Amino acid sequence: MEVSLKNPRPLALVLDLQELFTSSAGPFNNVAADALIENVNDLLRSLRENQLPIVFSSYVLADDLSDAGLLKENPIVKQGYFSAGSSWMKWDKRLKIQSSDILISRNRPSAFYGEELSELLESLHIDVLLLCGLSVNNAISSTARDAFARDIPTIIIKDCTGAAPWEKHTEVYFEILDDWTAQVMTSQELLKKI
Secondary structure (H helix, E strand, C coil): CCCCCCCCCEEEEEECCEHHHHCCCCCCCCCCHHHHHHHHHHHHHHHHHCCCCEEEEEECECCCCCCCHHHCCCHHHHCCCCECCCHHHCECCCCCCCCCCEEEEECCCCCCCCCHHHHHHHHCCCCEEEEEECCHHHHHHHHHHHHHHCCCCEEEEEEEECCCCCCCCHHHHHHHHHHHCCEEECHHHHHHHC
16 A cells, blocks of 8 residues: 655654563563664654654553453453553653653554544644554554554554564565555655655
8 A cells, every 4th residue: 555645744653662562571571672662763753853743652451450351361461561550561761752742542452442542633633644663463453454444544664663572474464554554664765755
């Protein structure tokens, strides 16, 4: 899929770069997040120079797991790692988050779950979504598909989007998304077009 960047009003949406998902010492033992965080910080620096709005969306559950849905009995979820009060739910300390950035949360993989993101996009008159973060086969794919269903053109920034440690077919995931849902490009390709 190809997304036009002629006179766009884009917004960068960063998903789930919380300690739970990015830490090599965490329960998911993500040893590949260093380069991802560095790439995201580099991209966000350039986007801020172009005065683009940046939103960080976190996947987080209530402390009592009343909003966990089908994951309520998952052993890792039951241990409280996904709960709002967990230290693992903090944003990765390596991320360069600024006071002008917008922080939102949700309790399902897609960032469109609930109305917060949709209302934000409408209030800012956004017509293109720049999507990155974790993980390509879960939150990124869910969010990209929900954007597609809402007719919101979406670009997935490949070098700023990572896989969960157990996701082994990352290139296939990107190819499927690029064919049917969103345009996949590198941050370098994106910055040349903005």
